[in-house]
Amino acid sequence: MTALGWLVIVAGSFVSLFFSVQILIKNFQENVLWGLASLFFGLPSLIFVALRWDQVGSLFLKSLAASFGSILLGGLMIAMGS
Numbered sequence: 001m002t003a004l005g006w007l008v009i010v011a012g013s014f015v016s017l018f019f020s021v022q023i024l025i026k027n028f029q030e031n032v033l034w035g036l037a038s039l040f041f042g043l044p045s046l047i048f049v050a051l052r053w054d055q056v057g058s059l060f061l062k063s064l065a066a067s068f069g070s071i072l073l074g075g076l077m078i079a080m081g082s
Helices: 002-030 032-040 043-051 053-081
Strands: none
Touching: 002 032, 002 043, 002 053, 032 043, 043 053
């Protein structure tokens, strides 16, 4: 059960990374400076999400759900397997 829990966490991390990269692509499509700032610093990406919620809000929520969902589910599976 422990190995399966870790697999869920790793898979959720990759899904979250996929959606985060999609947001970064939208940043670069908007403006190269937005993209570079978001790539090297975290805060501009969050500001971009807040300003362009209609474009990237769903991607942000999917990334958040994948992160927290996999951590919660995988952590529960690891705890049950120990």
